[in-house]
Amino acid sequence: MKGILGHDRVKQGLHQALVKNQVPHAQLFLGPEGVGKFKMALGLAQALLCSESHVDFCGLCSSCLQVQRGQHPGLLVVNTENAQIKMEEARELLKKLHLRNWEGARVVVINDAHKLNLQAGNALLKVIEEPPEKTYFVLVTSQPGKILSTIRSRTQVVRFGPLEEKHLKTITGADGWVLSSANGSVTRAEQLLQDESDDNRKLAMHSLVDVLMAQKTYLQWVEGLQTIAKDKAQLEVILETWKQMLRDLRVQEYKPAHHSDLMVELQQAPVGDLRKLDQVFQIISYMQTQLLSNVDRQLLLESGYLKMKSIIHPEQESLI
Numbered sequence: 616m617k618g619i620l621g622h623d624r625v626k627q628g629l630h631q632a633l634v635k636n637q638v639p640h641a642q643l644f645l646g647p648e649g650v651g652k653f654k655m656a657l658g659l660a661q662a663l664l665c666s667e668s669h670v671d672f673c674g675l676c677s678s679c680l681q682v683q684r685g686q687h688p689g690l691l692v693v694n695t696e697n698a699q700i701k702m703e704e705a706r707e708l709l710k711k712l713h714l715r716n717w718e719g720a721r722v723v724v725i726n727d728a729h730k731l732n733l734q735a736g737n738a739l740l741k742v743i744e745e746p747p748e749k750t751y752f753v754l755v756t757s758q759p760g761k762i763l764s765t766i767r768s769r770t771q772v773v774r775f776g777p778l779e780e781k782h783l784k785t786i787t788g789a790d791g792w793v794l795s796s797a798n799g800s801v802t803r804a805e806q807l808l809q810d811e812s813d814d815n816r817k818l819a820m821h822s823l824v825d826v827l828m829a830q831k832t833y834l835q836w837v838e839g840l841q842t843i844a845k846d847k848a849q850l851e852v853i854l855e856t857w858k859q860m861l862r863d864l865r866v867q868e869y870k871p872a873h874h875s876d877l878m879v880e881l882q883q884a885p886v887g888d889l890r891k892l893d894q895v896f897q898i899i900s901y902m903q904t905q906l907l908s909n910v911d912r913q914l915l916l917e918s919g920y921l922k923m924k925s926i927i928h929p930e931q932e933s934l935i
């Protein structure tokens with residue numbers, strides 16, 4: 616898997632399977648978003664389809680070039696921006712799989728496989744369990760909890776971790792706080808590199824300090840985040856940044872901070888009982904999972920504020 620950065624353990628495993636000619640007929644690439652799972656799936660497809668090498672891809676043969684252009688007849692990719700992968704797409708895929716005019720290996724890559732709706736997933740179950748000869752499925756997801764359990768149980772799971780910072784730096788050019796805040800995800804680093812991210816980060820810092828210090832009234836605080844609540848992606852950034860900042864406060868004596876340039880301002884907040892910080896951290900994690908299931912974002916922020924405040928300042932609970 617030349618040219619794919621990081622994930623050495625995964626690459627080794629795939630390489631061994633190729634060498635032994637034991638690539639599982641259905642795999643589930645599972646791990647955080649934006650770390651290269653889909654790219655690795657295409658790399659594996661290229662290796663399986665390469666006409667010059669059986670253990671990797673050469674990158675030069677006509678098969679490899681066709682895969683790179685996305686035009687190889689043996690490569691079937693499902694990759695949609697839509698919220699769901701529906702029945703029609705599953706049907707289309709099955710039709711292509713049953714065409715008999717192609718005799719070589721076939722690789723089906725389904726990106727964001729958690730988007731397969733129940734019908735589409737059920738339609739594919741049988742072929743995933745018993746694919747035609749020389750047919751390989753690679754399903755890719757960052758949301759394993761949403762994968763249909765019937766599909767998951769028919770695949771061999773390959774776990775991906777975050778990318779190492781050095782690789783993330785090579786891929787995105789990110790540095791400093793962006794690099795340390797991106798959690799090893801190219802997608803996230805790219806989000807953070809956008810102009811408004813530094814403003815979001817400062818907004819996250821001020822709003823967190825405000826909660827920890829109970830500096831503002833409920834209404835003032837909620838109003839300050841009103842624009843953020845309108846934008847799911849921005850709210851995601853704020854929630855993740857809050858968690859990083861809490862971690863920075865929590866471990867400030869023995870670990871370098873993600874947001875070292877903002878530490879002086881963050882430290883205004885009296886840390887006090889560290890267990891309280893952990894509880895606030897958990898509340899934010901919960902808000903993150905809620906956000907994924909498309910709740911009302913304004914309400915999410917409001918209830919989050921009340922919960923955080925009642926932990927940090929239980930004595931003020933009645934004073935909203």
Ligand SMILES: [Zn+2]
Nearest residue numbers: 665673676679
């Ligand atoms: Zn090749």
